[in-house]
Amino acid sequence: MIHKSLVPYLILMLLKFSVLAQEAEKLIINKDYYAMTLRSVLIDLSKSYNLQVDYNQEDVKGYAVSSGHFEMPLGRFMETILTNTDLKFKIVEDQIQIRNNSGELSLNDKVYVPQADFTLTGLVRDQETGEILPFAQIIVVGTTNGTTSNVDGYFTLFHVPSDTSQLLVGYVGYEKKTLSLTPRLVNNKLVIDLVKGSLQLADVNIVGERKDLMKVSEKISETALTPREIAVLPSLGEKDIFRTFQLLPGISGSNEGSAGLYVRGGTPDQNLILYDGFTVYHVDHLFGMFSTFNSNAVIDVKLFKGGFESRYGGRLSSVMDIVGKDGNENNFNLGADLSFLSFNAFTEFPVGKNITVLFAFRRSFQSALYNKFFENYNSETTTTQFGGNNGNRPFGRRMETAEPVSYFYDINSKISYNPSKKDIISWSIFNGKDVLDNSRENNRSFGGMAMNNSINDLTDWGNLGSSLKWSRKWNQKFYTNTLISYSNYFSIRDRTSENTRINEDDEYETMKQGTYENNDLQDFAFKTDNQWEINLTHRVEFGLQANYFNIKYNYQRDDTITIQNRDDQASLFAFYLQDNWTPVTRLCIIPGVRVSYYTGTQKPYFEPRLSASYALTERWKLKAAWGEYDQFAQRVIREDIQSGSKDFWMLANDEDVSVSSAEHYIVGFSYETSSYLFDVEAYYKQLNGLTEYTLRYIPQFGSVDYNEFYYTGDGYAQGIEFLVQKKFGNLSGWMGYTLGEVIYNFPVYGDNSFAASHDVTHEFKMVGIYKLKKWTFSMTWIFATGKPYTKPLGGYQIELPDETVQEYIMVGQKNGSRYPNYHRLDMAVSRNMKFGDMATGAISFSLFNVYNRKNVWYKEFEMVEGQLIETDVNLLGITPNITLSFSLK
Amino acid sequence: MNKIFRLVVLLAFPMTGCQENGEGTLSIEQVVVVESFLAPGQPPSIKLSSVIPFTTDTTTEIANAISAMEVSISVGDLNYNLVEMTDTPGTYEEPTKRLVIEEGETYQLQFTYFDHEVIGTTQVPSKPANFEISDTLIKLPRITEDSGPGGMPSMTEIELTWDNDESDYYLLTIHYMEEEYDTINTVFEIEDAAAAANFSSQPLQVNFYSIRSMQFSFFGRYQIVLSHINPEYARLFETLSQSSLEGLTEPESNVINGKGIFTSYNSDTLWIDVLEE
Incomplete structure (x- = not known):
C-alpha cells in the first residue's frame, strides 16, 4: 500500500x-x-x-x-x-x-527499438519566435530523399534509412541546420528549430549555415524570397516584396509605375496573388511605387513564374503565394520602421499557450519624398476643363491649382489558434487603401447671384480581404487545409464638378458635370486542399474550390449619361488532382489536372498540366513543364496620366470579354554548387482570348454601346532567362539576363502582329550585397530595352464647313517605335545596431537612380499649327531615403 | 507541334528581330488627306492634300496640295469627273454643274493615288425636321463700368428643339451675322471677337439644345444652323489621346486608303436677334 x-x-x-x-x-x-x-x-x-x-x-x-x-x-x-x-x-x-539516499533511483534509460527505413514526420519553426516555417526543405544527408514542409510547417519524410541518419534542413533566410537523428528524437514529436540568418544578429559565420535572400527552387520556375532579408536592398522608403521580385530574370524590372509583376510577358492581372489563401486583386500603393503588402507582416513568399501546379488556377501567367506571419509564440515583440515616406509598426505576441497574434500597420505621411513621388506621377495638380467649341480650338483650358490630400495605409492582422496538436485555426485580415483627394470648392458672389462651385477630384482604391483557415493533420500521411475567404477590391474615381447657384428668384439650380467611375469587386471563396503522402513515390494532392464573384463597374458622365453600368455575377467551381510522383530516385514528375465550371459562360474548362525535374548528378538538374491555364476575371487597364494606373475588373462572359487561355511550355536546367547557382529556363506561352480596352473611339458625346470598348486578340510570349547566383559569403547576389518578346495580334489594329506595350527584348539585372561586420552595402543595376510605343508620323488639318480647322495626328505602326533604353543604379548602405540584450535596430541609407538617369515613362504629343510638340515625361530621378528600424527581438 | 517547334527554334537561335513592317502599310508620302463635306444644294468640292511629316527640323510646313488627280464622284450608275480649280490647287469641283447633291442619295468618291484606289462613300442624311426656337428675339442690358453688380445679364435660355427619334448626330453652329462687333459687356476686352461671336455645340444625339444668353457676346443678328451629320463627321470631334501612355490615336477615317473625311450633312437654319434692353 x-x-x-x-x-x-x-x-x-x-x-x-x-x-x-x-x-x-x-x-x-x-x-x-x-x-x-x-x-x-x-x-x-x-x-x-x-x-x-x-x-x-x-x-x-x-x-x-x-x-x-x-x-x-x-x-x-x-x-x-x-x-x-x-x-x-x-x-x-x-x-x-x-x-x-536510502531510496532507489528507478528511472531507467529509455530503450528505443532501432528503426530503419521508417517514415518521419515533424514540424519546422523559427527558434526565436516559434513561428512555423512553411515550405522549408528537409533532406536526408547523402541521399536525394527529401521533402518540403507544407503551408503549416509540417513535413512527412518517407524511407528515412535509419534513426541515426542526418537531416539537412533549409529555409530561405535561415541558417541551414544539420540535425543528427537519435532514436529518442524520432520516437517523439520532432520539432526542428531554425535560426534566422538575421541581419540584426552579429555576423557569425558558421560553416554550413547559410542565409539566403532569394532562393531558386529545384522545381521549375519557382523562386522564394525572405521578406525580412530584403531590407538590405536599396529601396524607395519601403522595403518591398514586389520590387524585389522585379530584380529577378523573367520579371520586368523597368515598370516603375506599377508594383504589379509582368512575369514572362504576362501582365499583372495574369499573376495570381494569394495572401493567406485569398486572392488580392490590386497591389499598387502610391501610383505603383510600392506594393500593398507590408513585408513586416509576411513570413514567406513564393513565386511561380510559369508552369505552375494544378492546385493554383484562374490566372494565365504566374502565381505569387504569400504567407502572413503567425506571430511570436514565445514572447511579446514590437518593432517599427520610420522612413521619409511612411511609418510602419508591428507587434506580435502569444495569448496563453495556444494563441498567437500579429498586427502590423503602415501609413504614409506627406513628406517631401512623398510629394516628390506624387508630383512625378501626378504630373499636374491641375484640371483641364472642356468648354464649348469656340473658334479654332475645340476646347478651352482652364488651370486651377489645388493642394491635394493624398495618403495610403494598410493593416495586416493574423490570429492563430492551436486547439490541439493536430489543428491550426487562423484568421487573417488585410486592408489597404490609397486616397487621393484633389477636390476644391469655390464660393463666389456674382452680381445678384451666389454661386457655389465644387470640383470633386477624388481617387480611392484599395483592398479588404480576410480568410479563416483550418488546417488539420489527420495522421502522418494526410493533411487538410480548408478555408473560407472574402476579397474586395474597390476603386472610385470622382471627377465631377457640381455647380449650385441661387438665382435672383432665390431658386437653387444644380448641375453636375464630369465623370464618375466606380469599380467594386467581391470574391467569396471556399477552398479545401488535401495532401496525401501515400508512400515515397507518390504524394497526391487534391482539392476543391468554389468562388462567387460580383463585379460592378459604373461609369457616368454629367450625371445624366451612363456610359457603362455593369453588375455581373458568376460562380466558378474547380476541382484539381495532382501527384508528386517519383518513379525513380532523381526523377520527379507532377502530372495534374484542374477542371472548372464557370457559370459566366456555362462551360466546363479542362486544364491538364505536367512538370518534371530530373537530377542528372548532384549538381545538374533538368526541368520541364507544360500546362494549360484559363482566366475568368479580367483586369482591363486604362493607364491614366493624372492618377496613375487606372484599371477595372470584369467578368468574362464570352460576349464582349472572353475567357482567356494560355498554354505554357518551359524547359530548363540548373547547375548548383554549395556557393553558386547557374539556372537557365526557356519558355513559350501562347495567349488566347486577350481583352483590351480602348479609349480610342469613346466619343465625348452621346450614348455608347460598351461592347465596342473591348477588343479581343491573341498573342504569345517567349524568352530565355539566365541566372547566376552567388549564394554565400560576405559578397553575395545575382545577375540575371532575359531575352524575350511578347507579340500580340488584335484584328482591330490590322492584320499585322505587334509588340505588346510591355515587351522588352533585353533585360539585364545585377544585385550585389556585401557584408562587412555590422555594415551591409548593396547595389542593384537594371538595364532594359525601351518599351514600344506608337509614334506619330505626321499631322494634317481638316477644315469643317463652319470654317473651323481641326488638327490631327497620323499615327505610325502600332507600337512600332521604342523609348530609349531603360537603366538605373540603386545603392544602399545599412548598419545593424544592438541596444543591449533587449532590442535591435538598423539604420539604412538608400539612393535610388544614383546617376539620375532620365528614363522615359511616356511621351506627349501636341500639334500646334502643323508642328509636332513632343514632350518626354520621365520617371523618377535621383532620390535619397533613410530608414530607421527598431525591434525588441 | 508548331509550338514545340517554336520553342526548339527559340533555344537554338536566339531571337532575331521579328518586327517586320507589315505589308500594305502606306508610307507617309503615299497618304492623301481628303476633305469633303457634301450638302444638298451646294456644289460638291473635294480638297486633297498631303500629310505633313514630323521631322526633326522645327520649320513649320504647310500641307502640300495634291494636284493632277483624276477624281470622280459616282451616284447610282452616273459618274462625274471632277477637275482641279486653277486658283485653288488641290481643290476639285464638278465643272458641268450637273452633279447636284440630293438628300438620301449615296455618293462615292474615287481616285488613284500611288497605285492605291482611294474610295469614300457617304449617304446624305435627311434635313432636320421640326427645328424650332423658343424665342427669335432676346433683350440684354449692355454692361459698362457704371452698370454695377445688378447689370448682369439674366440667365434667359433659348430652347432649340427638333425631331430625333433615331438618336442620330446633330451639330449646331451659331454665326454672328453683323459686320461690326457690338459688344454686350464692355468691361472686359475680347481678344478674338470672331471666335467669341461664333460658337458651336459638340455633336448631339438628343433633340434639344439650350443657348444661354451669356453665350452671346455681341448685339445683333445670329444665324443658327442645325446640321444632321453622319457618324464619321461626329468622330472628328472625339477626344483623342495625345500621349504614348494611352496609345496615340487618330480619328477613324471613312476614306479607304487615305485619311480625312468624305461625308455629307443636311442643314436647317433659324435666326435670332440679340438686342439691347
Whole structure:
C-alpha cells in the first residue's frame, strides 16, 4: 500500500512544443531561485522548463536553495541545489527523479527499438519566435530523399534509412541546420528549430549555415524570397516584396509605375496573388511605387513564374503565394520602421499557450519624398476643363491649382489558434487603401447671384480581404487545409464638378458635370486542399474550390449619361488532382489536372498540366513543364496620366470579354554548387482570348454601346532567362539576363502582329550585397530595352464647313517605335545596431537612380499649327531615403 | 507541334528581330488627306492634300496640295469627273454643274493615288425636321463700368428643339451675322471677337439644345444652323489621346486608303436677334 504523500508528484505537461528536441541535461537553467524552498523550485522547474520531476514530498521538506546556481546546465544545476542534502537524482531525457539516499533511483534509460527505413514526420519553426516555417526543405544527408514542409510547417519524410541518419534542413533566410537523428528524437514529436540568418544578429559565420535572400527552387520556375532579408536592398522608403521580385530574370524590372509583376510577358492581372489563401486583386500603393503588402507582416513568399501546379488556377501567367506571419509564440515583440515616406509598426505576441497574434500597420505621411513621388506621377495638380467649341480650338483650358490630400495605409492582422496538436485555426485580415483627394470648392458672389462651385477630384482604391483557415493533420500521411475567404477590391474615381447657384428668384439650380467611375469587386471563396503522402513515390494532392464573384463597374458622365453600368455575377467551381510522383530516385514528375465550371459562360474548362525535374548528378538538374491555364476575371487597364494606373475588373462572359487561355511550355536546367547557382529556363506561352480596352473611339458625346470598348486578340510570349547566383559569403547576389518578346495580334489594329506595350527584348539585372561586420552595402543595376510605343508620323488639318480647322495626328505602326533604353543604379548602405540584450535596430541609407538617369515613362504629343510638340515625361530621378528600424527581438 | 517547334527554334537561335513592317502599310508620302463635306444644294468640292511629316527640323510646313488627280464622284450608275480649280490647287469641283447633291442619295468618291484606289462613300442624311426656337428675339442690358453688380445679364435660355427619334448626330453652329462687333459687356476686352461671336455645340444625339444668353457676346443678328451629320463627321470631334501612355490615336477615317473625311450633312437654319434692353 502506498501512502498518498508518497505518490510521486508528477507533472506531465503536454505542451505542443516541448523541449524534446534537445537533451535535457544540456538545458541551461537561467532562472534565479534564490532563497526559495526546494519544493517550490522543483515545481517551477517542471512548469518553466517542461520537465517531469518525480520526487517524494516528504524527502524535499525543509530544504532551501541558496544562490550560486544561475545559468547552469540542468545536470550541474541539480547537483548544486542538492548539495548538502541527502538527496540524489537521475536525469533521463526530460525526466528527473529525486530520491533520498536510502531510496532507489528507478528511472531507467529509455530503450528505443532501432528503426530503419521508417517514415518521419515533424514540424519546422523559427527558434526565436516559434513561428512555423512553411515550405522549408528537409533532406536526408547523402541521399536525394527529401521533402518540403507544407503551408503549416509540417513535413512527412518517407524511407528515412535509419534513426541515426542526418537531416539537412533549409529555409530561405535561415541558417541551414544539420540535425543528427537519435532514436529518442524520432520516437517523439520532432520539432526542428531554425535560426534566422538575421541581419540584426552579429555576423557569425558558421560553416554550413547559410542565409539566403532569394532562393531558386529545384522545381521549375519557382523562386522564394525572405521578406525580412530584403531590407538590405536599396529601396524607395519601403522595403518591398514586389520590387524585389522585379530584380529577378523573367520579371520586368523597368515598370516603375506599377508594383504589379509582368512575369514572362504576362501582365499583372495574369499573376495570381494569394495572401493567406485569398486572392488580392490590386497591389499598387502610391501610383505603383510600392506594393500593398507590408513585408513586416509576411513570413514567406513564393513565386511561380510559369508552369505552375494544378492546385493554383484562374490566372494565365504566374502565381505569387504569400504567407502572413503567425506571430511570436514565445514572447511579446514590437518593432517599427520610420522612413521619409511612411511609418510602419508591428507587434506580435502569444495569448496563453495556444494563441498567437500579429498586427502590423503602415501609413504614409506627406513628406517631401512623398510629394516628390506624387508630383512625378501626378504630373499636374491641375484640371483641364472642356468648354464649348469656340473658334479654332475645340476646347478651352482652364488651370486651377489645388493642394491635394493624398495618403495610403494598410493593416495586416493574423490570429492563430492551436486547439490541439493536430489543428491550426487562423484568421487573417488585410486592408489597404490609397486616397487621393484633389477636390476644391469655390464660393463666389456674382452680381445678384451666389454661386457655389465644387470640383470633386477624388481617387480611392484599395483592398479588404480576410480568410479563416483550418488546417488539420489527420495522421502522418494526410493533411487538410480548408478555408473560407472574402476579397474586395474597390476603386472610385470622382471627377465631377457640381455647380449650385441661387438665382435672383432665390431658386437653387444644380448641375453636375464630369465623370464618375466606380469599380467594386467581391470574391467569396471556399477552398479545401488535401495532401496525401501515400508512400515515397507518390504524394497526391487534391482539392476543391468554389468562388462567387460580383463585379460592378459604373461609369457616368454629367450625371445624366451612363456610359457603362455593369453588375455581373458568376460562380466558378474547380476541382484539381495532382501527384508528386517519383518513379525513380532523381526523377520527379507532377502530372495534374484542374477542371472548372464557370457559370459566366456555362462551360466546363479542362486544364491538364505536367512538370518534371530530373537530377542528372548532384549538381545538374533538368526541368520541364507544360500546362494549360484559363482566366475568368479580367483586369482591363486604362493607364491614366493624372492618377496613375487606372484599371477595372470584369467578368468574362464570352460576349464582349472572353475567357482567356494560355498554354505554357518551359524547359530548363540548373547547375548548383554549395556557393553558386547557374539556372537557365526557356519558355513559350501562347495567349488566347486577350481583352483590351480602348479609349480610342469613346466619343465625348452621346450614348455608347460598351461592347465596342473591348477588343479581343491573341498573342504569345517567349524568352530565355539566365541566372547566376552567388549564394554565400560576405559578397553575395545575382545577375540575371532575359531575352524575350511578347507579340500580340488584335484584328482591330490590322492584320499585322505587334509588340505588346510591355515587351522588352533585353533585360539585364545585377544585385550585389556585401557584408562587412555590422555594415551591409548593396547595389542593384537594371538595364532594359525601351518599351514600344506608337509614334506619330505626321499631322494634317481638316477644315469643317463652319470654317473651323481641326488638327490631327497620323499615327505610325502600332507600337512600332521604342523609348530609349531603360537603366538605373540603386545603392544602399545599412548598419545593424544592438541596444543591449533587449532590442535591435538598423539604420539604412538608400539612393535610388544614383546617376539620375532620365528614363522615359511616356511621351506627349501636341500639334500646334502643323508642328509636332513632343514632350518626354520621365520617371523618377535621383532620390535619397533613410530608414530607421527598431525591434525588441 | 508548331509550338514545340517554336520553342526548339527559340533555344537554338536566339531571337532575331521579328518586327517586320507589315505589308500594305502606306508610307507617309503615299497618304492623301481628303476633305469633303457634301450638302444638298451646294456644289460638291473635294480638297486633297498631303500629310505633313514630323521631322526633326522645327520649320513649320504647310500641307502640300495634291494636284493632277483624276477624281470622280459616282451616284447610282452616273459618274462625274471632277477637275482641279486653277486658283485653288488641290481643290476639285464638278465643272458641268450637273452633279447636284440630293438628300438620301449615296455618293462615292474615287481616285488613284500611288497605285492605291482611294474610295469614300457617304449617304446624305435627311434635313432636320421640326427645328424650332423658343424665342427669335432676346433683350440684354449692355454692361459698362457704371452698370454695377445688378447689370448682369439674366440667365434667359433659348430652347432649340427638333425631331430625333433615331438618336442620330446633330451639330449646331451659331454665326454672328453683323459686320461690326457690338459688344454686350464692355468691361472686359475680347481678344478674338470672331471666335467669341461664333460658337458651336459638340455633336448631339438628343433633340434639344439650350443657348444661354451669356453665350452671346455681341448685339445683333445670329444665324443658327442645325446640321444632321453622319457618324464619321461626329468622330472628328472625339477626344483623342495625345500621349504614348494611352496609345496615340487618330480619328477613324471613312476614306479607304487615305485619311480625312468624305461625308455629307443636311442643314436647317433659324435666326435670332440679340438686342439691347
